[in-house]
Amino acid sequence: MKPYVLGIDIGGTNTVFGLVDTRGKVIASSSIKTAKHARFADYLDELHTEATRLIESVDAVDKVHGIGIGAPNANYYTGTIEDGVNLPWPSPIPLAQAFAEKFGIPTAVTNDANAAALGEMTYGAARGLKDFIMITLGTGVGSGIVINGQVVYGHDGFAGELGHVIVKRNNGRLCGCGRTGCLETYCSATGVARTAREFLEARTEPSLLRNLPIESITSKDVYDAAMNGDQLAKDIFTYTGTILGEAMADMVVFSSPEAFILFGGLAKSGDLLMKPLREALEKNVMSIFKGKAKVIMSELKEADAAILGASALGWEAKPMPAPAALVATVL
Amino acid sequence: MKPYVLGIDIGGTNTVFGLVDTRGKVIASSSIKTAKHARFADYLDELHTEATRLIESVDAVDKVHGIGIGAPNANYYTGTIEDGVNLPWPSPIPLAQAFAEKFGIPTAVTNDANAAALGEMTYGAARGLKDFIMITLGTGVGSGIVINGQVVYGHDGFAGELGHVIVKRNNGRLCGCGRTGCLETYCSATGVARTAREFLEARTEPSLLRNLPIESITSKDVYDAAMNGDQLAKDIFTYTGTILGEAMADMVVFSSPEAFILFGGLAKSGDLLMKPLREALEKNVMSIFKGKAKVIMSELKEADAAILGASALGWEAKPMPAPAALVATVL
Numbered sequence: 001m002k003p004y005v006l007g008i009d010i011g012g013t014n015t016v017f018g019l020v021d022t023r024g025k026v027i028a029s030s031s032i033k034t035a036k037h038a039r040f041a042d043y044l045d046e047l048h049t050e051a052t053r054l055i056e057s058v059d060a061v062d063k064v065h066g067i068g069i070g071a072p073n074a075n076y077y078t079g080t081i082e083d084g085v086n087l088p089w090p091s092p093i094p095l096a097q098a099f100a101e102k103f104g105i106p107t108a109v110t111n112d113a114n115a116a117a118l119g120e121m122t123y124g125a126a127r128g129l130k131d132f133i134m135i136t137l138g139t140g141v142g143s144g145i146v147i148n149g150q151v152v153y154g155h156d157g158f159a160g161e162l163g164h165v166i167v168k169r170n171n172g173r174l175c176g177c178g179r180t181g182c183l184e185t186y187c188s189a190t191g192v193a194r195t196a197r198e199f200l201e202a203r204t205e206p207s208l209l210r211n212l213p214i215e216s217i218t219s220k221d222v223y224d225a226a227m228n229g230d231q232l233a234k235d236i237f238t239y240t241g242t243i244l245g246e247a248m249a250d251m252v253v254f255s256s257p258e259a260f261i262l263f264g265g266l267a268k269s270g271d272l273l274m275k276p277l278r279e280a281l282e283k284n285v286m287s288i289f290k291g292k293a294k295v296i297m298s299e300l301k302e303a304d305a306a307i308l309g310a311s312a313l314g315w316e317a318k319p320m321p322a323p324a325a326l327v328a329t330v331l
Numbered sequence: 332m333k334p335y336v337l338g339i340d341i342g343g344t345n346t347v348f349g350l351v352d353t354r355g356k357v358i359a360s361s362s363i364k365t366a367k368h369a370r371f372a373d374y375l376d377e378l379h380t381e382a383t384r385l386i387e388s389v390d391a392v393d394k395v396h397g398i399g400i401g402a403p404n405a406n407y408y409t410g411t412i413e414d415g416v417n418l419p420w421p422s423p424i425p426l427a428q429a430f431a432e433k434f435g436i437p438t439a440v441t442n443d444a445n446a447a448a449l450g451e452m453t454y455g456a457a458r459g460l461k462d463f464i465m466i467t468l469g470t471g472v473g474s475g476i477v478i479n480g481q482v483v484y485g486h487d488g489f490a491g492e493l494g495h496v497i498v499k500r501n502n503g504r505l506c507g508c509g510r511t512g513c514l515e516t517y518c519s520a521t522g523v524a525r526t527a528r529e530f531l532e533a534r535t536e537p538s539l540l541r542n543l544p545i546e547s548i549t550s551k552d553v554y555d556a557a558m559n560g561d562q563l564a565k566d567i568f569t570y571t572g573t574i575l576g577e578a579m580a581d582m583v584v585f586s587s588p589e590a591f592i593l594f595g596g597l598a599k600s601g602d603l604l605m606k607p608l609r610e611a612l613e614k615n616v617m618s619i620f621k622g623k624a625k626v627i628m629s630e631l632k633e634a635d636a637a638i639l640g641a642s643a644l645g646w647e648a649k650p651m652p653a654p655a656a657l658v659a660t661v662l
Contacts, residue, residue: 073619083619131486145585147485152478154587155462156623161584164617167500169577177617246500253492254476254585256485286495286508288404288414292487 002065006051006105007311009112010034010071012086012139015043017051018304019060020311024123026304028058040089040098048102067099067107068313070115070306072140077157079109086140086176106317112136112306114151114160116263116298117144119309125261125299132259133251135162135244137266140176141184141191147255163188167247187244189266192219195236207232219266226272237272244273245280252281252289263298263305333396337382337436338642340443341365341402343417343470346374348382349635350391351642355454357635359389371420371429379433398430398438399644401446401637403471408488410440417471417507437648443467443637445482445491447594447629448475450640456592456630463590464582466493466575468597471507472515472522478586494519498578518575520596523550526567538563550597557603568603575604576611583612583620594629594636 004027008017011034018029032050037043055061074081079096081087099107110118117134120126126134126146134144141163145152152159163184164177172181173194185191196209196217208225209217209232225233248260266273278295285293298305335358339348342365349360363381368374386392403417410427412418431438441449448465451457457465461480467473472494476483483490494515495508503512504525516522527540527548539556540548540563556564579591597604609626616624629636 131490147478147483148481150479152586154478155460155589156587156620158619159462159585159587161617161619164584165581166577166615169498169500179615179617246497250496250581251585253495254490254582255483256487256490258486284497284510286492286510288489288492289487 002063004060004064005311005314006055006064006067006103007115007307007309007314008047008051008067008069008099009115009306009310010069010074010087011112011306012072015047016307017047017054018307018311019054019058019064020308020314024308026307027060028054029304029307030054035088038088040093043089044098044102051103064103064105066314066317067103067105068115068310068315068317069095069099069107069109070112070310070313071095071109072112072142073158073161074109074111075157076108076110076114076151076153079107082158100319106319108313108317110151110310110313111142111144111160112310113142114144114153115309115313116142116305117146117151117261117309118312119300119305119307120261120263120298121146121149122312123300123308124305125296126259129258131255131257132261133162133248133255133257134261134263135248135267137188137262137264139188139190141188145255162247162251165247165250167243183243183247187240187247187266189219189264192222192236192240192266193217195239196222196233199232199236199239203232205232209233223269223272234272237269238276240266241273241276242280245277245282246284248277248281248293248295249284249286252285252293256289257293259294259296261296261298263300264302267297333394335391335395336642336645337386337395337398337434338446338638338640338645339378339382339398339400339430340446340637340641341400341405341418342443342637343403346378347638348378348385349638349642350385350389350395351639351645355639357638358391359385360635360638361385366419369419371424374420375429375433382434395434395436397645397648398434398436399446399641399646399648400426400430400438400440401443401641401644402426402440403443403473404489405440405442406488407439407441407445407482407484410438413489431650437650439644439648441482441641441644442473442475442489442491443641444473445475445484446640446644447473447636448477448482448592448640449643450631450636450638451592451594451629452477452480453643454631454639455636456627457590460589462586462588463592464493464579464586464588465592465594466579466598468519468593468595470519470521472519476586493578493582496578496581498574514574514578518571518578518597520550523553523567523571523597524548526570527553527564530563530567530570534563536563540564554600554603565603568600569607571597572604572607573611576608576613577615579608579612579624579626580615580617583616583624587620588624590625590627592627592629594631595633598628
């Protein structure tokens with residue numbers, strides 16, 4: 001078996017990729033902007049160029065066993081993205097096939113959050129756990145569910161979209177998925193920014209955030225203001241953590257996980273987010289589950305976790321017969 | 332191996348039990364009232380007497396391999412009921428141990444809805460399905476979740492309590508579990524009766540239901556009125572089915588089941604319930620799941636399904652060492 005795999009994580013903003021060895025060490029990694037190219041073929045060209053450069057830089061040409069890809073809504077069974085709501089290209093995108101042809105290397109794909117869960121189970125905070133739920137708090141909210149030590153794919157490969165449980169049935173925020181009230185419209189980085197804009201308009205007290213142009217406020221701005229003692233910014237995190245904790249209480253009655261693993265930029269907000277989250281989870285969870293599910297942070301570096309998870313799939317990747325016509329319509 | 336198993340389903344109202352052969356045929360069955368006895372030991376005495384009579388009536392003494400029990404909140408791992416919210420006895424109830432000692436037969440237990448799912452997977456509408464969710468609409472709302480062909484027990488044995496997802500975050504109905512807004516306060520038989528009382532007080536138009544004492548109205552009364560063309564009664568089913576369909580749309584993003592199997596008295600309400608349910612599911616489900624999850628009725632007779640499911644566990648039951656002190660405190 002060749003000694004390396006290439007792990008690729010395709011996010012709404014960045015695509016990060018790295019070469020990983022058999023012991024799970026990231027030998028080298030890099031990234032490109034996902035949304036830079038309007039055509040998927042141009043994106044694939046740039047990624048191929050950059051990844052080839054990376055592979056050459058560590059003398060790994062012809063030493064890559066497989067490619068593993070984590071991407072939004074990517075389907076483990078079909079190798080495609082059928083509905084890439086956070087990506088700029090038309091769906092479906094025949095991801096596994098296109099990468100396998102472009103690189104000449106067997107490729108397997110899964111949901112980005114499933115990949116993160118695999119990485120956490122193999123190398124991180126979920127080592128030894130058989131029942132846990134990975135929640136990724138990034139541009140959106142993703143999830144990877146592990147039950148009996150297996151990632152839950154569902155009958156069609158699309159299970160584990162917990163960013164799209166409905167947390168507000170009435171007057172909920174419009175989501176990229178076309179519905180309203182989804183968890184990710186409140187508890188993602190963009191959700192926090194939306195909450196900031198709502199709070200600034202609905203409330204009147206002074207806030208450091210009022211010094212910023214309201215339309216460009218980010219979750220990082222809210223974090224910085226909160227760390228500087230700004231009460232309105234703190235309230236935004238309390239609101240966010242409470243909604244996430246309430247939603248997690250409903251996830252507990254489904255699969256009774258031993259732990260939730262949180263990952264992503266927002267998860268690094270510390271007690272600002274975690275205190276209201278844990279309080280809401282404990283307050284809202286059914287009594288037989290009280291005090292059981294732990295809420296823990298990812299133990300992997302943010303970029304590495306996704307690369308490692310995706311790369312784990314690379315070891316399983318198998319050559320597939322080419323449905324040439326399908327690829328031709330996209331490239 | 333002895334040729335029979337005893338399947339026992341303990342519901343909030345009735346306990347049904349039957350002798351089942353290796354081919355899944357219910358040889359004989361009977362039932363007792365669950366809530367008749369304030370002491371668990373008295374209940375166990377009556378059940379032992381009646382079950383023994385049943386076993387003798389078909390000449391099956393010493394031919395029972397094991398006992399399988401389905402009961403609310405029963406834990407597959409520990410054999411106990413830790414929080415029997417719909418039962419009259421103090422928790423925890425060491426169910427498997429108490430039955431094994433009383434009958435002298437190895438006993439295994441699980442959640443009543445998990446048992447129903449096992450029965451449906453082995454003998455009923457879920458034959459051949461590896462990913463489905465069983466929803467039981469009885470005194471409460473129960474669920475048994477099957478993923479990759481396995482019942483989901485979670486890390487502690489209590490997974491699959493979908494009757495207790497929160498469907499109304501504000502002003503929700505008080506649930507037997509101590510929280511408010513649970514699915515089962517709306518979509519169980521008792522939930523339908525509560526809706527009837529709410530609608531009759533909040534609305535003013537004539538209804539056949541106004542001829543009945545408001546506090547004693549049952550879901551059967553509402554069904555009968557709706558079948559007689561009563562608009563208010565029909566609206567109660569529309570309200571119920573809509574809430575259930577919305578909740579099921581959230582379940583789909585978790586495990587993406589191939590089908591929901593509905594079971595229990597309310598599930599027999601036909602289009603009164605199913606039409607709004609299917610409409611709400613389809614309207615609220617995330618687009619990548621649209622048109623996928625089937626909603627189908629149990630194919631087993633209501634009493635038999637629970638007995639068959641519970642009995643399937645009986646084949647797996649193993650003798651256990653007796654923690655005598657624990658049993659002594661209850662008996």
